[in-house]
Amino acid sequence: MLAFDSAAKRFGPVAALDGCTFEARPGRITGFLGPNGAGKTTAMRAVFGLVRLDAGAVSWRGAPVTGVERARFGYMPEERGLYPRMRVREQLLYLGQLCGRTDSDVGQIADRWLERLGLADRATDRLDALSHGNQQRVQLIAALVNEPDLLVLDEPFSGLDPIAMAAMADLLAELAAAGATVLFSSHQLDLVEELCEDVVIIDHGRIVLAGDLTDLRAAVPQRFVDIRYRGLAPDWSRLATVQVVEAKDGHARLQVDRDADLAAVVAAARSSGDVVSFAYQPPTLSELFRQAVAA
Template sequence: MPSTCLEIDRVSKRYGEVVALREMTFEVRPGELFGFVGSNGAGKTTTMRIVLGVLAADSGEVRWNGAPVDFATRTRFGYMPEERGLYPKMKVLHQLAYLAELHGMSIQAAQRNAEFWIGKLGLRDRRQDTVQSLSLGNQQRVQLCAALVHEPEVLVLDEPFSGLDPVAVDVMSQVLRDKADEGVPVLFSSHQLDLVQRLCDRVGIVRSGQMVAAGTVAELRSGAAARLIVEAPDAPADWARGLAGVTVTERTAGRWTLELAPGTDEQRILHAALATGPVTEFSRHKPTLGELFRNVVTEGDAR
């Protein structure tokens, strides 16, 4: 059976001597929110532009439903570029209906969908305003409406939360979750890693044009080195020095973060801490997505 995933398969892209993508490979499954994260220049936007046909890949393939993506397929995709791609002097309602018609919808369906998404994203009072008269946050909402108005089968969103206030972030988050619940694969990039961690089903970390880690946050955490938080107010600064398999990664005012080598006995560490006085906290530390991301980027820079 053909796959119903959006598949990016060994996609490469060069600009002269600069390698933008190096066999970029991952998939976005039906009903999945996939967070695409990486430093500036890591290759996220280039990947998205290739998926949408804005750029051509040098090699590799993008597939949807098991078949290579072509122009007809891309008309069923919803795309939100990082740079706003709207007509600034057109009124919001007219513009959205026009874009829906360009994707093949009837005039009636286009008008109905435009009105629906304007209301859904809190723009009803601005429907007859020009885009250029809106705040940057409201322009971002209109841009999302434009990606959704033609009922796309796939959503590809480049920094959709940029410039939004917390209320707008919550609205947009719920819209993306609702679309995923309908079975739509949703791929979006963001530098707001706490939001990605909270919202996404899976995350892909990109470095230097390659996918270097992908999975749920729990899966990414499971591959990270074990860490302990130890709070011992009376312990001397060097109490953990010399403990086999233990590296102190952070210390502030009676609180230590320890990285453990595989197989290190945690109880031995607890006993060593108790020997210095009371221990008010002793817990495993689960790294945040931000910490995982920094570790991956740091490893790449060290090579």
């Protein structure tokens, strides 16, 4: 398990990390979320010793993180961390050797991932000859050549098309199912909601929400109603316990209290037209996120 315990880091007057405490558990995918500049990248770099904490600690399996442990970690930074003029397979071998693997071991692992991600025929190309999406795939392989126990990825889905995003999501799920600890950041909250069991939300260097996503959604006192209808838009202002989250032709999403009169909501919709569908739901991850960073 990866654990942050009261981690703090300042850059001049800016508190990039302000007493951060959270965990990423083995065999699970943890989504690490926050607005731009919230502290996500600083926290990830602290795992690898690229940022020295002012206070607090990062631990792995209950012990301080050392170079031995980091040789079993995989890291995919948001900014390209590879050599653009170096050939793809050559640099994968080099990076794997830095982690202490033998040439033959790294070669087999690299070739397996190149084949899996559709890059076997580009293995001898220079990195800068590849498209952005293929460079992103190579960067992922670079994080996997040491068969890591912990995988930390900073915006891994950036620039990928929908097919490539689905393939990477499946891959991360597979790695977690095999026992790896996976922590990744993303601004694509719909993807995080679909993929992650756990989420950690950071804002201005502080953890504002963390835990099992299902439990976090269930704990919110408000519920949401999605209504699709035919006809004129209902006058939701007549319902005191209803807040309109989104409204457009034929559809409305409403925030209601747990004890709200749902029959009155349906009646208001029927007063203007025909109700096509009605769904009573906990908040989405996007709604959780907005509530957490606005608090």
